[in-house]
Structures are given as C-alpha cells and as structure tokens.
Amino acid sequence: MKPTVIGIRIREQRKRIGLTQAAMARELGISPAYLNLIESNKRSVGGGLLKRVASILDVNLQTLSGAAEQRLSDDLRALSADPLFDNVDPGENFAEEIIAKHPEWARMMLILYQAYLDRSRALSVMSDRLNRDTQLQTSVHRMLTHLTSIRSVSEILNDAEEIEINQRQRFHQLLQTESVELTNVAQELVSYFSTQKSTNPTAAVAEKVDEFIISRQNYFPELERASEELLKEIHNTGNNELDGALQEFLTEKLKIDIRNETISKDKGARYKNQSRMDKDNNTLFFLENAPVITRRFQMMRVASEVVCKQALEKIVSDPRLSSFAARHQAKRALASYIASAALMPYDFFMETAETHRYDIDVLQQKFNAGYEQVCHRLVTLRKPGAEGVPFAFMRADPSGYVSKRFPLTRFPLPRYGHVCPLWPIFSTFQFPGKIARNIAEFPNGDRFLMISRSVRKPPITFHDPPVSLAIMLVCDIIHGDRLVYSEGLDFKSQKNLLRVGPSCNQCAYAECQHRQESPWTLMDNGH
Amino acid sequence: MATQPSNATLNKTVLIVEDELHIIESLRFILQRAGYLVHEVHDGNDAVNSVRAHIPDVIVLDLMLPNKNGFEILKELKSDLALSNTPVLMLTAKGQQQDRANAEQLKVDAFITKPFSNQEVLSCIDHLSKR
Numbered sequence: 001m002k003p004t005v006i007g008i009r010i011r012e013q014r015k016r017i018g019l020t021q022a023a024m025a026r027e028l029g030i031s032p033a034y035l036n037l038i039e040s041n042k043r044s045v046g047g048g049l050l051k052r053v054a055s056i057l058d059v060n061l062q063t064l065s066g067a068a069e070q071r072l073s074d075d076l077r078a079l080s081a082d083p084l085f086d087n088v089d090p091g092e093n094f095a096e097e098i099i100a101k102h103p104e105w106a107r108m109m110l111i112l113y114q115a116y117l118d119r120s121r122a123l124s125v126m127s128d129r130l131n132r133d134t135q136l137q138t139s140v141h142r143m144l145t146h147l148t149s150i151r152s153v154s155e156i157l158n159d160a161e162e163i164e165i166n167q168r169q170r171f172h173q174l175l176q177t178e179s180v181e182l183t184n185v186a187q188e189l190v191s192y193f194s195t196q197k198s199t200n201p202t203a204a205v206a207e208k209v210d211e212f213i214i215s216r217q218n219y220f221p222e223l224e225r226a227s228e229e230l231l232k233e234i235h236n237t238g239n240n241e242l243d244g245a246l247q248e249f250l251t252e253k254l255k256i257d258i259r260n261e262t263i264s265k266d267k268g269a270r271y272k273n274q275s276r277m278d279k280d281n282n283t284l285f286f287l288e289n290a291p292v293i294t295r296r297f298q299m300m301r302v303a304s305e306v307v308c309k310q311a312l313e314k315i316v317s318d319p320r321l322s323s324f325a326a327r328h329q330a331k332r333a334l335a336s337y338i339a340s341a342a343l344m345p346y347d348f349f350m351e352t353a354e355t356h357r358y359d360i361d362v363l364q365q366k367f368n369a370g371y372e373q374v375c376h377r378l379v380t381l382r383k384p385g386a387e388g389v390p391f392a393f394m395r396a397d398p399s400g401y402v403s404k405r406f407p408l409t410r411f412p413l414p415r416y417g418h419v420c421p422l423w424p425i426f427s428t429f430q431f432p433g434k435i436a437r438n439i440a441e442f443p444n445g446d447r448f449l450m451i452s453r454s455v456r457k458p459p460i461t462f463h464d465p466p467v468s469l470a471i472m473l474v475c476d477i478i479h480g481d482r483l484v485y486s487e488g489l490d491f492k493s494q495k496n497l498l499r500v501g502p503s504c505n506q507c508a509y510a511e512c513q514h515r516q517e518s519p520w521t522l523m524d525n526g527h
Numbered sequence: 528m529a530t531q532p533s534n535a536t537l538n539k540t541v542l543i544v545e546d547e548l549h550i551i552e553s554l555r556f557i558l559q560r561a562g563y564l565v566h567e568v569h570d571g572n573d574a575v576n577s578v579r580a581h582i583p584d585v586i587v588l589d590l591m592l593p594n595k596n597g598f599e600i601l602k603e604l605k606s607d608l609a610l611s612n613t614p615v616l617m618l619t620a621k622g623q624q625q626d627r628a629n630a631e632q633l634k635v636d637a638f639i640t641k642p643f644s645n646q647e648v649l650s651c652i653d654h655l656s657k658r
Binding site for chain 2: 144145150153156159167170177
C-alpha cells in the first residue's frame, strides 16, 4: 500500500533510550537484519510483535504507530496522485520525508489542496446550478423575453419617425410595462440567491467533520459521560420502559411535542430518516410508519441536542471546524453519537460484543438497534484500557459515493477520488441484507477482514425509490479470531484471498483488469 | 431598417408562432411596416394546423410555447412534404449550443436568439421569403 512511519518512530525511540539495534533484536527474538528492515520501513510490523516493541521501548501503541502522521502521509500520497501533478515525480518516500522534516509544511500543503478542492467544487456547483436549476432557467428566460420586448420597442421608437401618436404612446406604455416586469424578475432573482440555503451540506463540509472525528479516533469520553447523565435523567421520569420514558421526557421535561404525520408521496424529501424536527414549533414529527428503532434513536438524538447542548458546543468550538456549516453538521453527528452511546452504553455494549464475538445480528437484537447504528457504535469502542476491535467504517451508495468514512492507521480510506471497485462493499448491493465476509490482501501484503452488507431504507410509498446503502466494517486480520465472521475462513490460504488495492492511482497490482487510472508510482516510468 | 414596403414583400405572409404578446406586437409592427402580411398563433398545438390552413412564406417560431414546444412543431413541419419547404426562423431565448444543434438537426432555416435586433430579424425574414 505505502511505507509507514512506524519504522522511523521505532528507530527514533530506540536511540532515545540508548538501546542498540542488536540488543533490541535480541529482546524481540528476531534478527538484527530483520529489525533493520522494519526500521527502514521495508517490512511491516503489527500484532504481537508491535506490542512487544512498544513494551520494550516503553511507549504506547498509538504513539508508536503514529496514527496522526500516518493519516498525514496517506493524504499527501492521495494529493500527489491528483492528475494535476501528472508530470511530477515526488520520489518514493516523499511523504515520510516531508512529515519527518517539515510536518507543518505538510499540513499547510493539505490545507491548500483542500481549499483548492473546495473552490473547484464550488465552481462545479455554480456551473451546475446555472445549467440545471429550473428556477434560475425560468427567471433567465423571463428576463430575456422582457429584454427582447424592450430592445425591439425602443428600436422601433428610435427608427420609426413616421409612427402615429397613438401607436407611439402604446409602445411607450409597452416599454414601461416591460421595464417593470424586468425589475420584478431581477428582484426575484436577488431574493432567490440571498435566501437559498442548502439543506445538504457540501462534501467539503462533510470532509471537515470527518477529519475532525477521525482526529479524535471517533471516541469522545465527554460525550460518553453526557450520555450516562442523559440516560439517568430519562429514567428519572419513573417510567421503566425506555420508549415510554423517552417520550415522557421529551414532552414533559423538554416541552417537545411529538406528532405522527400521515404518509404521502410528497413527504419523502422532508422526512429524512422518517422524522423531522420543527425547531420553530418545538415539534418532532414522525411519519406514521416510522419503526420503533427509528423513533427511539431520533427521540434520543433530539434529547441529546437539548440536554447536552453545552458539551456539544464545547467540542464543536474546535478551530478545525471553521465554518458554521461544519459546526452545525458536527453537532448533529455528535448528538447522534450521544444517542448511540445512551442506547448502547459503552461497558455493557463492549462486554456483549466480546461475548458474542462482535456478531452484529446478535447486537442488533440485544440493543434493539439497526444494523448501521450497531456498526457505528462498534467503531467508537476506543476507550483507553477497554478497547474493542479497531474497525474502519465506510458507507457508500450504489453510485460509489462514500458518504461516511473512518479509516484505520494501516487501512486508509482514500479521501480524494474513488476507492478500489473490488472492495466487497460494492457487490453487496446484489445481495441485499446478506452479510459478506472477505479476507482482502493489499499489494504490500497487509490483510484485512472485510464485513459488508447493504441496508435498505424503506420507501415512503410504492412510488418512491428506496434508499440503498452499503456498509463495510474492516479490521486488521490479527483481530480476526475475535470475530464471529472469521469462523470457517482459512486465514492462511492464498486461494480465497481477495486481492484489492486502496484506489487505482495508489495501487501496485499492475495486471488488474479493473484498473481505471495509472498508479502514481509508475507514472514517471512511462507505464 | 427597411421603413417602406417594397414590391418584394408585398402580399407575402409571415406566421408568428409566439406566446409573448408584447413581442408579437413589436414583430407585427416591424413586419407590417416592411410590407408583410402577418398572422399569429399563440399556442403550440395550433401551429401546424394553422400552417396547413394557410401556408405562409416564412414562419417565425418560438421555442418555449404552451402545450407543444418549437422543436416538436419544427419536426412536424419538416416531415410533412407539403410544408417542409416553408422556411422557418427559430426565435428563442434559449440560445445554448445544444438548442441550436437540435434545431439544425431538425433542418431549421435560421436561428436567432433573443433579445434580437429588429434589423437582424427583418433581414433574415427578407432573405428567407425570397427563397
């Protein structure tokens, strides 16, 4: 896949504590030559060996693996694969070298590149809007029509000296009417642009929020605590049954009205997740067919937004969430985090997950939660000292659009461009509801267990197309034996390995029939 | 701008297929002033029948019309042997490359985008009416 920064860190730390390569190799039970390869990033290190290295060097795994630097390195490599740099050869280890010598420059480059992508997207959106926005097209058409009349009539008034007085008056009247109409259209347009608000935050905003959550390892201890407090308050209503207590808490304590709305074809867009919060009237609406799981989660999310407002505000005041849209979207995502933590409390969820070997079906039933909700919660199990299996998470739609991503240090999810089409997440659309498990091998030999399944949000009515999404959890193969999904899979066999890459431009499988772009490593060699 | 009717335009008819009444008013003025007889149709559905009832020398056709758009009308006209030789000037506020290409594919005789100059339209109609 790519060289890592682990080797560099091992060497630095070893030298810092005054340990020779030979001595350390002896303690590890490996040859000095092999340790040298590891320190030169020519061999990957993981699992038990990495734990022993961390123990000898007296550092924690997180520090050693340099997760933050690794992400930086992945992003730099993705940047260098942009066709913009087709004729530039950055060198094999350019990312690690820049990060080692000038980490702030690396960050600045990425900020600049992100800004470039944001502007490019904004331009595309504007261009798309100009070309496809029906309201804009209608307004422009009306403007041109009025302008046509004004131009034609004014030319007549200017050219036709012999024109009769009545006719002249009529054309003056036309000119005035058309000018007023033109003004009206112009004002409508100004008002249209000034009131236009996108309810779908742009991809750039989503990326900022993603990056922020990734930088926190998708674990927020302050929100875990907030969820415990929230749950206590809800149970204080005296109602022992959670759904009833939640409803009572919202209506009695928070004065939020809960209403059902009848199903109709035109409500699909307004009812994302079959619910809608009307903040002006403090009312939470559900479509009448919204299932219990959805109702419970959305009620908890709304309660989190109100009760845990301070905790949420504090977290989203992070300077990385620089725009209002980013803070707004982050707050929404983190309120969902609290809801998820309240419905699946950390310690109990963790214990249940371990007992049932991370069987998502079992967890769904134990916690009355949806498939995606359980997967989300599994990714947050990063409490120091009580960590679950580290999972990467990805959600995509049938077009390949990745709407949620959480990478792992050794399993980068490319931030820019497409991912490898061979990832099993995409083929799950052909088998709705069925879990697929695969052992995937990357070109550098790294192996991962991939657990994929598509989920289908039910359509509002027969006439609405259902929303299909695929979700994939990925963990390093070293954790595979803790998962029910590894049962019956032969980890040692080469036969059933799924050979995949990160994305075409970062993949070294030269003979792949699915390749759409040249790999950046080969570009300068004329391949 | 031609200010007086000439022999060349006398008794020649122009059918304006357009739903914007103010545009029709100024077009009618400049065409009548140049000596043309002007008929009008405001609805896309009536256009082809109106041409069949009285074949004009030139058709001025808008694109965005109620009930049937200018492309559909143009297609019908050009696929009817009795009408296909009647020159059509398409006059439209939609001036995008694709619209022009569509119109050309349907064998339009001339294409002018709004807002037009009166002289440009008149010259074009003069030219088409002599064919």
